[in-house]
Amino acid sequence: MTTIVAAVLGAGVIALVFAWFKAQSVARAEVGTERMAEIAGYIREGAMAFLAAEYRVLAVFVVAVAVMLAGGYWARGTSLIALSFVVGATCSGLAGFFGMRVATLANVRTTAAARNSLNEGLNVAFAGGSVMGMCVVGLGIIGLSSLLLLYTGMYGWGVEDVTETVLTLLSGFSLGASSIALFARVGGGIYTKAADVGADLVGKVEAGLPEDDPRNPAAIADCVGDNVGDVAGMGADLFESYVGAIIGAMILGVPFAANRLGITDGSEQVLYVVLPLVLAALGIIVSIGCTFLVRTSEGGNPQKALNMGEFGSVAIMIPVAWVAIALTTGNAYTDPDTLRILGAMVLGLVGGVVIALATEHYTATGTKPVNEIAAASLTGEATTVIAGLAVGMRSTAIPVCTIALALIGAHYLSGLYGIAMAGLGMLCTVGIQLAVDAYGPIADNAGGIAEMSDLPPEVRERTDLLDAVGNTTAAIGKGFAIGSAALTALALFSAFRTQANLETLNLLDPIVMAGVFIGGMVPFVFSAMAMKAVGDAAGEMIEEVRRQFREIPGLLEGTAPAEYARCVEISTRASIRRMMAPGILAVSVPVVMGFVSKELLGGVLAGVTVTGVLMALFMSNAGGAWDNAKKTIEQGAHGGKGTDAHRAAVVGDTVGDPFKDTAGPALNILIKLMAVVAVVIAPLIR
Amino acid sequence: MTTIVAAVLGAGVIALVFAWFKAQSVARAEVGTERMAEIAGYIREGAMAFLAAEYRVLAVFVVAVAVMLAGGYWARGTSLIALSFVVGATCSGLAGFFGMRVATLANVRTTAAARNSLNEGLNVAFAGGSVMGMCVVGLGIIGLSSLLLLYTGMYGWGVEDVTETVLTLLSGFSLGASSIALFARVGGGIYTKAADVGADLVGKVEAGLPEDDPRNPAAIADCVGDNVGDVAGMGADLFESYVGAIIGAMILGVPFAANRLGITDGSEQVLYVVLPLVLAALGIIVSIGCTFLVRTSEGGNPQKALNMGEFGSVAIMIPVAWVAIALTTGNAYTDPDTLRILGAMVLGLVGGVVIALATEHYTATGTKPVNEIAAASLTGEATTVIAGLAVGMRSTAIPVCTIALALIGAHYLSGLYGIAMAGLGMLCTVGIQLAVDAYGPIADNAGGIAEMSDLPPEVRERTDLLDAVGNTTAAIGKGFAIGSAALTALALFSAFRTQANLETLNLLDPIVMAGVFIGGMVPFVFSAMAMKAVGDAAGEMIEEVRRQFREIPGLLEGTAPAEYARCVEISTRASIRRMMAPGILAVSVPVVMGFVSKELLGGVLAGVTVTGVLMALFMSNAGGAWDNAKKTIEQGAHGGKGTDAHRAAVVGDTVGDPFKDTAGPALNILIKLMAVVAVVIAPLIR
Numbered sequence A, B: 001m002t003t004i005v006a007a008v009l010g011a012g013v014i015a016l017v018f019a020w021f022k023a024q025s026v027a028r029a030e031v032g033t034e035r036m037a038e039i040a041g042y043i044r045e046g047a048m049a050f051l052a053a054e055y056r057v058l059a060v061f062v063v064a065v066a067v068m069l070a071g072g073y074w075a076r077g078t079s080l081i082a083l084s085f086v087v088g089a090t091c092s093g094l095a096g097f098f099g100m101r102v103a104t105l106a107n108v109r110t111t112a113a114a115r116n117s118l119n120e121g122l123n124v125a126f127a128g129g130s131v132m133g134m135c136v137v138g139l140g141i142i143g144l145s146s147l148l149l150l151y152t153g154m155y156g157w158g159v160e161d162v163t164e165t166v167l168t169l170l171s172g173f174s175l176g177a178s179s180i181a182l183f184a185r186v187g188g189g190i191y192t193k194a195a196d197v198g199a200d201l202v203g204k205v206e207a208g209l210p211e212d213d214p215r216n217p218a219a220i221a222d223c224v225g226d227n228v229g230d231v232a233g234m235g236a237d238l239f240e241s242y243v244g245a246i247i248g249a250m251i252l253g254v255p256f257a258a259n260r261l262g263i264t265d266g267s268e269q270v271l272y273v274v275l276p277l278v279l280a281a282l283g284i285i286v287s288i289g290c291t292f293l294v295r296t297s298e299g300g301n302p303q304k305a306l307n308m309g310e311f312g313s314v315a316i317m318i319p320v321a322w323v324a325i326a327l328t329t330g331n332a333y334t335d336p337d338t339l340r341i342l343g344a345m346v347l348g349l350v351g352g353v354v355i356a357l358a359t360e361h362y363t364a365t366g367t368k369p370v371n372e373i374a375a376a377s378l379t380g381e382a383t384t385v386i387a388g389l390a391v392g393m394r395s396t397a398i399p400v401c402t403i404a405l406a407l408i409g410a411h412y413l414s415g416l417y418g419i420a421m422a423g424l425g426m427l428c429t430v431g432i433q434l435a436v437d438a439y440g441p442i443a444d445n446a447g448g449i450a451e452m453s454d455l456p457p458e459v460r461e462r463t464d465l466l467d468a469v470g471n472t473t474a475a476i477g478k479g480f481a482i483g484s485a486a487l488t489a490l491a492l493f494s495a496f497r498t499q500a501n502l503e504t505l506n507l508l509d510p511i512v513m514a515g516v517f518i519g520g521m522v523p524f525v526f527s528a529m530a531m532k533a534v535g536d537a538a539g540e541m542i543e544e545v546r547r548q549f550r551e552i553p554g555l556l557e558g559t560a561p562a563e564y565a566r567c568v569e570i571s572t573r574a575s576i577r578r579m580m581a582p583g584i585l586a587v588s589v590p591v592v593m594g595f596v597s598k599e600l601l602g603g604v605l606a607g608v609t610v611t612g613v614l615m616a617l618f619m620s621n622a623g624g625a626w627d628n629a630k631k632t633i634e635q636g637a638h639g640g641k642g643t644d645a646h647r648a649a650v651v652g653d654t655v656g657d658p659f660k661d662t663a664g665p666a667l668n669i670l671i672k673l674m675a676v677v678a679v680v681i682a683p684l685i686r
Helices: A002-028 A034-074 A081-114 A118-155 A159-206 A219-260 A271-291 A302-329 A336-363 A368-379 A381-394 A397-427 A430-452 A457-500 A510-551 A564-596 A598-634 A644-685 B002-028 B034-074 B081-114 B118-155 B159-206 B219-260 B271-291 B302-329 B336-363 B368-379 B381-394 B397-427 B430-452 B457-499 B510-551 B564-596 B598-634 B644-685
Strands: none
Touching (some): A002 A271, A034 A081, A034 A219, A081 A219, A081 A457, A118 A271, A118 A302, A118 A457, A159 A457, A159 A564, A159 A644, A219 A397, A219 A430, A219 A457, A219 A564, A219 A644, A271 A430, A302 A336, A302 A430, A302 A457, A336 A381, A336 A598, A368 A644, A381 B510, A397 A457, A397 A598, A510 A564, A510 A598, A510 A644, A510 B368, A510 B381, A510 B397, A598 A644, B002 B271, B034 B081, B034 B159, B034 B430, B034 B564, B034 B644, B081 B118, B081 B159, B081 B457, B118 B159, B118 B271, B118 B302, B118 B457, B159 B219, B159 B457, B159 B510, B219 B397, B219 B430, B219 B457, B219 B564, B219 B644, B271 B302, B271 B430, B336 B457, B368 B381, B368 B598, B368 B644, B381 B644, B430 B457, B457 B598, B510 B564, B564 B598, B598 B644
């Protein structure tokens, strides 16, 4: 057993080594002109300053929670869960740090490479994204497997020890990852949207400057925002998804083996605990292999290259998983148990693809719902907003039915373990998925740098093309993110039930129903907090940009430089200050409810999962649809730019910004974080 | 037992007789000038035309469902449930018809009376509202008690017969009431908002006409909309709430008596079935008595008069209920069982007041949240919309926690019966509550008639004052509506469990959880349909009003009359056509899910109740807050009318219109309708 885990650890090390080589190749690439280096320096500085400020605050939070955990678990004989928590938080922080460091190197180098050709630009941007992807999976696997080796070294591999002690201690790792992720998503989301709204509403609309114009005081803050929101925020987000899915499945392994498969031998039962780790480790190897599929000949289509990497990894992962399940559990390849576990994983993958297609149907340019919103902008702002809200609400139907079917199907195949496996199936190859996702903001930044450095227009055209490619591929990532969040949250919910010795959770019991009500409310209040934070921070930014235009003579004429640092500082300060309340809400609700009654907490988890998924779909898709309705008009529909219809579409897009980039994605984390908190406190309340 | 029910029937007859006298007094009041009579004639004609068109379509629906019910129940030996359904639908329709008839008489007579004094205006408007209120409770009680007499006459009062047959047959009455209510609310909501948006966006904003100007082609349709949406829609809504709360409690009576109180004598158990009817009948008497409290001396405050009636009825109802519980059950006044049932009722009343206060905090002029939205309008439409959405989401917290506490508390006191009693507590005195609620649109219409008839400005001032008073008092009604909807839905959910022989509904069972997901999604999709219907209908109206301004020479100068009838026709046609799909969604989902599995249906009901309540709170409160933020600016804040801030606030208000007047209130009905459908099909799927 120890050998298997050591091999898993080895895969994590390989990921980091690979990331290091990729980072070197990025760092060696050409930087371009002096002006480009200067702009890139500002962005880098702003991004790192934000990260430093954020981590300072989070360090206090981590220490405080670690002390509480150590205290709470003291009576149970071991406080090592606090160690897991700190390691999880640290790994999450490191993944964000490494990813952002290389992303802020890669952005300007992508611009420089795009001066030569589209393909060179793609290579640099994708290399930057790969570093992020491999850091996330590498640190996740290394952290988990080394803690597992440590704890099993102390307590042994006996089935009682593993379920009662080792897995409980390990759940602290997931708690660390999830709490940092929530803060990173919320903080980054506030940052990027405050800067974005400030840059757009004052710079573009009021002052009439083009996108990414160097005279816009919020332009640098806007580019920094892409990094802290989309790179660091997303990295922490997927780190916690990955870790949560693995741990959820591990905890459900022994009950599955014992109750469902009827295995009585403890050492065989434990194999099902290790299996999720093995699958994740193999996913890393598959991901690394598939990065080599992302290449295009001159004149080729970069979209195809990215799709090749993403779909290729999924296609290869299925037979690899088949082999791994059979070898790890010692069953034959055609044994029904092998096929059932594999079937649950495949079900998850299919579900993820269906959700992704539905997301695309409701949000992509040229689809019926997006065209409806664009048409509604002809009758003004109000009808645009109403149409977008209606599209967002309607878009929940297919994904929710898909999740419900995947849930029933996976459970039919392999019980609660099957649900966890369906979630894990979507996340095994997160290494390459995240590489593709992180590629997007790098290409976006590259475009901003091209604009601000006065490069020839064909460079900007190339970076725009790279950016557009990333957006389409990211839809798959979104579908997987939301589908896996729902399934992982349900797996963690089941893990809580196992850890808390909860036999049933009867909806006819008013305590449970009251919990469902309270839990259902949390995503609403959480989203309200996040949106208000963006609104307030954007208000400050608007005032500052207006002030600079008013008070700095020569700024609009381009003869005097803007005070970029002031805008960067405002975004940083506002986002750090305002990320705390929603985060603390998420952590404290399950603790308070759990100590009242574990049935109440069970109801809360069910409620938060259901409305969290619904609100996340509603908000993300409404935001995406408004965004593309605006783009539809900018491409010439209904009169194009500068018309009343365009102004109405811009209002819709601005309303959608905090929906899709702050509240929406944070809800995916929220539902898992609350479930993990429940898992961690379960032994204390049972 | 039959004597008690006959007495209950008598109370219903008293209510109708009282309504008849009140209606006569309204009809005898002075109509005013010829121009006033002409305008009122248009409104009356439009309202009645809508009702006729609506009822024609609903008749087909009622017949179709009745046939299906009769067929479905054929095998069980009696198809009388179809009769109950038809009677319930008919009573609901009659209540809407009588109420609207007298409201369209009272509006112009209120204007005429307001020419003399504020107090005379109050008297006429409140008399009109009282007719509506008494018709609703009278028809509800007469329908229920006469069907109960009929069925017990056929099957007897034996406890088995009552629970197995009579109550099942009676649940058809509730189904009829709920389905008509949903269509009336959705249809009326689409009508009123399409007319409102058309009148506002083209007439007021584009053409610069004042509110209710006779040159506005949509002005009459707007006044008609107030009647069909606020009077007929609300009447049907409260009729179904009232009936649903009574029947929910009746079904839970025997299990409560048998399992909780340990009563073994069947004839004693049945007393708890009759008790809810007795309480409702006494509520009628209390309501009638309290209408006499609504009077004010010259120079007095009409607000105080309405509050006196509303709070007075609640205060008097408590001791009356105490006596009724003791006498009906035969227990002593201080018997713990008596006090526990009374306690559950009081808990419901207290909860309703808390929710009402919270609603007021988030939506009333001058409160912090409303001022925040008004301030956000300084930075544009987008921030106004974001601020309003955030306020709406935040506003769910206190009501949901209140419902959760009331749920636990009422269950602690008297089990599931207690939950039903808490809901019934809020609705016993619905007679006078609805009188106050229906008073609002009458006063609103009176103002419109004053404007269009060129009466002196002090008349309009008086009607505005009457209108403002109604708005404040209506907040209490809203709190009770949402609180009672949640509790009644839960009571019906429990009744479904009883009728379907469902022992537990385990959230850890993936079928149940999948149901919660699917049920949770329904309010989102339903709201999307309702909002899109309003958007589309408003679009048609906008085109028509623009056409009339363009094509009718002399219209804007006031020398040629507008073609009011065309606008009325557009609203009528659009609303009738578009109310069907959301209604059919609500009725068919529980049927389909129920025939798949009763556990799935149980999960669906839980999901729809939780997100339905949350979305109803979110949408109603966001809409209310935007409305009053606009009024705050119109009263002079942030520059007042005509500024950019005012324009932004108008956009917020327009987004809020379908939120608060179409989707929000319909959700209250949706959650009960789906539960009633489940109760009705329960015997067929158990």
